[in-house]
């Protein structure tokens with residue numbers, strides 16, 4: 261069933277703030293509401309954006325009889341239960357990553373989507389950032405040739421983050437790297453061997469279930485050509501500035517993520533072996549990766565870059581950050597389009613599971629000293 265307009269509820273006013281202006285600007289979205297347990301934060305955000313509804317809890321919002329679709333941006337530990345509650349209420353559900361932190365959690369969400377009236381979407385920013393969209397273009401235009409290898413790293417210093425991040429197993433948040441790698445390889449991750457590296461200081465250990473500040477994994481992919489992919493995640497005790505990106509290497513061309521976030525990506529292109537030298541000539545170019553806004557409603561296009569937003573009424577303008585490679589408008593476009601079109605989203609439960617399960621199993625491998633483990637298919 262298709263519907264012309266939907267009302268959308270955003271849950272959590274941390275990262276959730278970055279999506280409010282996008283839903284308010286979307287031509288197929290009517291009302292926009294917020295769930296935020298912190299009363300002071302809720303008041304500030306509802307006033308700043310001129311929102312159409314506010315709740316202290318998701319349960320209050322779901323019993324209100326309002327809202328067609330819900331976008332969860334609450335802390336990770338709530339994702340599975342809140343997804344189940346939203347889907348059971350008959351509404352569509354978008355969830356910030358990760359879908360779950362256990363294989364059982366993935367299975368429960370997958371099972372719930374099977375009988376749900378609404379759709380599910382894992383809001384994986386990495387699948388709509390401009391670098392990924394450009395790499396897909398390079399692959400599909402033949403510029404990469406045959407893909408030979410993929411790698412990536414997410415390194416972020418979580419000192420000073422909310423206490424629930426202490427001791428978080430890095431590979432349970434591997435989706436930002438696993439997603440573009442599997443997307444570019446058009447493959448599933450079949451198996452993984454992962455090692456933990458370093459030892460968390462007592463102040464970073466949380467509940468003690470994860471000893472590692474960093475985990476590094478080798479995945480075997482199952483595409484047409486068997487490929488290996490290396491993924492590294494680190495959250496503590498690593499003096500590396502934030503990076504969250506992938507590299508893809510083909511026999512004709514390669515793309516490497518900028519070593520400094522926000523700088524230019526590097527493209528390598530191989531020329532023909534000319535018989536006069538050993539090895540093919542390989543050129544190196546730094547490029548400004550283009551925005552790809554043609555699929556976005558005109559009202560959302562400006563928001564792939566930082567700027568300002570004019571909320572409804574006479575409210576002061578608000579800054580727009582456009583983090584994560586300009587991906588947020590694309591995620592909102594796809595989720596709203598799936599809900600209004602009555603169709604499955606581009607990152608439904610099966611794809612979300614294929615992106616989330618590899619990191620979960622990688623952490624199991626790290627806890628077993630790097631044993632190669634099979635990744636279940638959902």
Ligand SMILES: NC(=O)c1ccc[n+]([C@@H]2O[C@H](COP(=O)([O-])OP(=O)(O)OC[C@H]3O[C@@H](n4cnc5c(N)ncnc54)[C@H](O)[C@@H]3O)[C@@H](O)[C@H]2O)c1
Nearest residue numbers: 271272273274275297298333334335336338356357385422
């Ligand atoms: N690139 C990305 O995809 C990306 C980037 C940042 C964060 N995230 C994800 O977004 C989510 C939110 O991240 P954050 O940094 O804003 O987290 P956060 O811990 O700062 O919390 C966000 C808000 O949720 C509220 N909250 C707490 N418990 C809640 C509950 N039970 N129901 C509703 N709201 C609740 C908090 O009061 C807070 O205002 C996380 O799951 C995180 O993993 C994803």
